[in-house]
Amino acid sequence: RKEVEQDPGPFNVPEGATVAFNCTYSNSASQSFFWYRQDCRKEPKLLMSVYSSGNEDGRFTAQLNRASQYISLLIRDSKLSDSATYLCVLSNFGNEKLTFGTGTRLTIIP
């Protein structure tokens, strides 16, 4: 089983809609979780950290479910500029390496 698994998509969503995707992880010792976005041929950029209690940043909501070992990202009122690949990232305590998922591709359709 891969350490991090994401549905590669693509998710094609009309502008203004709400979209959500999950990421599952296999190592229960994973400590920290992040969502990154990556635009075509660009570097990954941190979108938000994911906290145990869940957190929100504008139209974006991230949640962590430790019991079922997944994190989720919800995007409300989607914009054309949200089109990107979203990477699920996690780290394990004492390990300087981060583990990256292969990403979920999202396209917002006008």
Place this chain on the structure above:
Amino acid sequence: NAGVTQTPKFQVLKTGQSMTLQCAQDMNHNSMYWYRQDPGMGLRLIYYSASEGTTDKGEVPNGYNVSRLNKREFSLRLESAAPSQTSVYFCASKSSSNQPQHFGDGTRLSIL
């Protein structure tokens, strides 16, 4: 507002040539990383440096060497470039465990 700076941004090499990719960060981060990303694929870790003076292999280290020159700089060297090393190379850094990484904007390398 520099963050992580990579040079060069683009490079074309012939098979067998050598090249060093440079990376510098101005955030006083302890850890630095080199990744490659091939079309339609995820990031693969080549080498990383958890702190100044240390380096460790990642997932795909063959054909590469690294140097952590000081806390700011972490270079990646291709001694004898091969077409299979055609890729986009990203450098990243982070301050400490459980913190996110910050990426440079990449070096697009083509080996002919």
